[in-house]
Amino acid sequence: MRVEVINTGTELLLGNVVNTHIAYLGKTLFPLGLRITRQVTVPDGAAIREALFDAFPRSDILIVTGGLGPTTDDITREITAEMLGLRLLEDAWVTEAISARLARRNIPYRERMRRQAFVPEGATVLRNDNGTAPGLYVPPKATPAWSTPHLFLLPGPPRELRPMFEDYALPILKEIIGAAAPDRECRIYHVVGMGESTVEEVIGLGLDARGDIEVGYCARPNEVDLRLIAPPAILDEVEPLVREVLGKHIVSQSGKSIEQVVVEKLIETSQTLSLAESCTGGFLAHRITNVPGASEIFPAGYVTYANEVKERELHVPADLLRLVGAVSEEVARAMAEGVLREAGTDFGIGVTGIAGPGGGTAEKPVGTVFIALAQKGGPTVCERATFPTDRETFKQLATQSALDMLRLRLFA
Amino acid sequence: MRVEVINTGTELLLGNVVNTHIAYLGKTLFPLGLRITRQVTVPDGAAIREALFDAFPRSDILIVTGGLGPTTDDITREITAEMLGLRLLEDAWVTEAISARLARRNIPYRERMRRQAFVPEGATVLRNDNGTAPGLYVPPKATPAWSTPHLFLLPGPPRELRPMFEDYALPILKEIIGAAAPDRECRIYHVVGMGESTVEEVIGLGLDARGDIEVGYCARPNEVDLRLIAPPAILDEVEPLVREVLGKHIVSQSGKSIEQVVVEKLIETSQTLSLAESCTGGFLAHRITNVPGASEIFPAGYVTYANEVKERELHVPADLLRLVGAVSEEVARAMAEGVLREAGTDFGIGVTGIAGPGGGTAEKPVGTVFIALAQKGGPTVCERATFPTDRETFKQLATQSALDMLRLRLFA
Numbered sequence: 001m002r003v004e005v006i007n008t009g010t011e012l013l014l015g016n017v018v019n020t021h022i023a024y025l026g027k028t029l030f031p032l033g034l035r036i037t038r039q040v041t042v043p044d045g046a047a048i049r050e051a052l053f054d055a056f057p058r059s060d061i062l063i064v065t066g067g068l069g070p071t072t073d074d075i076t077r078e079i080t081a082e083m084l085g086l087r088l089l090e091d092a093w094v095t096e097a098i099s100a101r102l103a104r105r106n107i108p109y110r111e112r113m114r115r116q117a118f119v120p121e122g123a124t125v126l127r128n129d130n131g132t133a134p135g136l137y138v139p140p141k142a143t144p145a146w147s148t149p150h151l152f153l154l155p156g157p158p159r160e161l162r163p164m165f166e167d168y169a170l171p172i173l174k175e176i177i178g179a180a181a182p183d184r185e186c187r188i189y190h191v192v193g194m195g196e197s198t199v200e201e202v203i204g205l206g207l208d209a210r211g212d213i214e215v216g217y218c219a220r221p222n223e224v225d226l227r228l229i230a231p232p233a234i235l236d237e238v239e240p241l242v243r244e245v246l247g248k249h250i251v252s253q254s255g256k257s258i259e260q261v262v263v264e265k266l267i268e269t270s271q272t273l274s275l276a277e278s279c280t281g282g283f284l285a286h287r288i289t290n291v292p293g294a295s296e297i298f299p300a301g302y303v304t305y306a307n308e309v310k311e312r313e314l315h316v317p318a319d320l321l322r323l324v325g326a327v328s329e330e331v332a333r334a335m336a337e338g339v340l341r342e343a344g345t346d347f348g349i350g351v352t353g354i355a356g357p358g359g360g361t362a363e364k365p366v367g368t369v370f371i372a373l374a375q376k377g378g379p380t381v382c383e384r385a386t387f388p389t390d391r392e393t394f395k396q397l398a399t400q401s402a403l404d405m406l407r408l409r410l411f412a
Numbered sequence: 413m414r415v416e417v418i419n420t421g422t423e424l425l426l427g428n429v430v431n432t433h434i435a436y437l438g439k440t441l442f443p444l445g446l447r448i449t450r451q452v453t454v455p456d457g458a459a460i461r462e463a464l465f466d467a468f469p470r471s472d473i474l475i476v477t478g479g480l481g482p483t484t485d486d487i488t489r490e491i492t493a494e495m496l497g498l499r500l501l502e503d504a505w506v507t508e509a510i511s512a513r514l515a516r517r518n519i520p521y522r523e524r525m526r527r528q529a530f531v532p533e534g535a536t537v538l539r540n541d542n543g544t545a546p547g548l549y550v551p552p553k554a555t556p557a558w559s560t561p562h563l564f565l566l567p568g569p570p571r572e573l574r575p576m577f578e579d580y581a582l583p584i585l586k587e588i589i590g591a592a593a594p595d596r597e598c599r600i601y602h603v604v605g606m607g608e609s610t611v612e613e614v615i616g617l618g619l620d621a622r623g624d625i626e627v628g629y630c631a632r633p634n635e636v637d638l639r640l641i642a643p644p645a646i647l648d649e650v651e652p653l654v655r656e657v658l659g660k661h662i663v664s665q666s667g668k669s670i671e672q673v674v675v676e677k678l679i680e681t682s683q684t685l686s687l688a689e690s691c692t693g694g695f696l697a698h699r700i701t702n703v704p705g706a707s708e709i710f711p712a713g714y715v716t717y718a719n720e721v722k723e724r725e726l727h728v729p730a731d732l733l734r735l736v737g738a739v740s741e742e743v744a745r746a747m748a749e750g751v752l753r754e755a756g757t758d759f760g761i762g763v764t765g766i767a768g769p770g771g772g773t774a775e776k777p778v779g780t781v782f783i784a785l786a787q788k789g790g791p792t793v794c795e796r797a798t799f800p801t802d803r804e805t806f807k808q809l810a811t812q813s814a815l816d817m818l819r820l821r822l823f824a
Contacts (some may be wrong), residue, residue, distance in 0.1 A: 015439030041451040188760030281701025282694035291692025301715030309712040
């Protein structure tokens with residue numbers, strides 16, 4: 001089935017907001033055997049008409065996001081009804097749900113809110129448990145001019161769209177595609193520590209030559225995804241080859257992030273971790289604590305930008321800081337060992353470096369980072385790397401390396 | 413001028429990667445007076461042909477991202493040359509640049525890399541200072557079938573695309589559009605603490621009625637952007653009205669984030685900040701340290717998940733933790749005051765709550781958070797909020813509230 005997505009929103013094209021809908025919908029549709037074949041973003045207003053006109057004949061399932069809210073630039077509902085020749089009727093249940101929601105939150109009911117309760121005749125309301133604008137499912141309709149696809153209208157805010165999609169749109173989609181299990185599966189190998197073309201060279205040609213596997217690659221900072229799409233039996237058959245070639249560089253399969261893998265392993269083995277961050281500024285703690293259950297294994301993290309805080313909290317010797325400087329292997333090691341002792345954990349990580357844009361020297365240019373891993377009763381190791389990039393990518397790359405050092409130790 | 417963007421990449425549609433190109437290009441083109449009128453994502457491979465075919469007659473400037481790399485699913489360059497009837501010629505300078513780059517990084521040169529050095533005749537190479545695949549600018553070409561737009565082919569990885577676009581594509585774009593200054597300006601008011609429809613009600617109708625201002629809204633967690641597009645003189649004229657109505661809820665204008673505003677104000681007034689985070693797990697420190705120069709004002713942050721760490725590092729009384737529990741107003745206040753004293757800063761923030769999915773009770777459900785702000789020589793205040801949502805949105809909402817409490821104090 002051909003699935004298309006139309007995102008409406010001037011803010012998406014002006015660049016004030018990143019479009020996260022595509023990735024979310026792609027990931028959520030894939031297990032049903034559905035793949036987005038085309039995605040379009042258009043500004044608010046009349047452009048939605050042309051986009052619908054283009055997509056109607058080309059798609060079997062069409063998902064439209066945005067333009068359902070109470071403000072005057074939200075006109076997706078009205079244009080759809082007009083193009084399909086459907087009257088808009090007020091749904092008393094929706095009106096009631098909107099005013100009840102507003103009352104619970106002490107927000108005054110405003111007349112403009114009421115527009116959101118109008119539903120094209122024959123459409124099914126998709127409840128919004130996290131906002132006011134309901135979604136809509138409009139079944140296919142044959143008109144003299146065209147026959148329309150299964151049409152899903154969803155609200156723009158991700159925290160409204162996502163639960164609505166999972167709770168109310170997916171069941172309808174499952175009915176549409178029937179009970180048949182998808183015959184192809186997608187396996188993604190997260191690979192760290194190998195470049196994209198190396199990954200392809202070591203594995204791609206052999207798999208490509210088979211012809212029965214769709215092979216794709218995607219490179220991100222310090223990480224490559226190798227994506228194989230084929231019937232499950234074929235994926236099982238090549239799995240040993242993939243694992244033999246990529247070996248310890250495979251962080252996970254089927255989408256688990258490196259922080260998930262690390263936290264879950266710590267939980268499983270009842271070991272704990274503490275962090276001493278300078279240049280990564282709390283981002284490593286943030287990544288760890290994004291994983292549910294992190295509180296079981298992560299008692300304490302320190303963001304020690306100032307030298308005196310490194311001394312006071314992590315017991316890094318003042319002499320050492322003076323002698324070799326805060327950005328050094330010795331200080332990274334002292335931070336990792338200091339936080340391990342202070343927090344009484346099984347592992348301690350210390351990160352110190354120069355995120356930039358200021359602070360670089362000839363010997364230690366912007367992007368220099370030292371990452372140390374200490375283990376109770378085990379050796380402390382330290383790696384030096386240089387990531388000369390912007391501040392946020394630097395944090396991404398440095399924390400990725402730190403997580404990988406810990407991962408390799410945990411799975412050694 | 414009509415500007416369209418085509419993003420190629422199966423990974424964008426499968427959901428493994430979020431498409432950040434649209435937002436970046438939209439933001440970067442706007443100051444030139446250019447707006448993206450349509451954006452399309454297609455999978456790797458043959459779909460690029462249909463997308464180019466659709467976009468050629470409709471656009472004056474066409475930007476294509478992805479598909480320029482060394483792997484077999486990268487075919488943007490080849491299909492473009494074929495559709496425009498241009499021969500691909502090897503550019504010796506590019507071949508040399510690629511092998512020199514690889515040599516510097518100790519990556520072996522592989523024959524497949526060479527494809528990236530082929531350039532359609534008449535095209536201009538856009539240097540890639542952060543990767544191997546160069547970009548290309550192909551000037552308009554009239555064929556019997558169509559006349560093509562100004563065509564920019566850019567690599568997929570954001571850290572290669574962005575500097576290339578700014579350093580090598582923008583100068584060409586500026587020549588294309590001529591020296592004329594854009595006659596319209598975009599002003600964005602970041603608003604915190606007001607709902608979207610309240611923002612529209614208080615200000616939208618008055619401005620909409622004028623007819624000479626394009627008004628738009630965009631809601632994100634705990635934040636609304638009010639976007640006005642008009643000639644600068646008109647924007648200046650309505651500025652006092654906007655400021656009078658939205659008042660202290662305006663965090664910034666023209667895109668500055670709340671963390672930028674707060675850090676810059678602290679730097680300007682030579683005041684310092686320390687953080688004691690529990691449920692936000694380092695995300696508040698991460699947001700603060702994303703701002704260049706944060707090291708001047710942020711000596712120390714603590715991520716104190718465990719109670720004993722709250723006691724030991726922040727001097728939260730053990731009795732208090734036992735009596736009222738870690739998630740309480742009293743503990744939030746003790747954390748803020750404790751970190752302020754421990755770090756010797758002018759401000760201290762303490763955050764404690766239940767991010768979920770586990771840990772909620774009837775009295776303190778998942779999503780409950782207490783945020784306290786302490787000031788040297790000033791009062792400590794505490795706010796309670798409930799954000800019953802997923803873990804990452806919870807962190808976003810809680811840190812947004814914490815930053816806004818500090819902002820209101822700094823600008824009081």
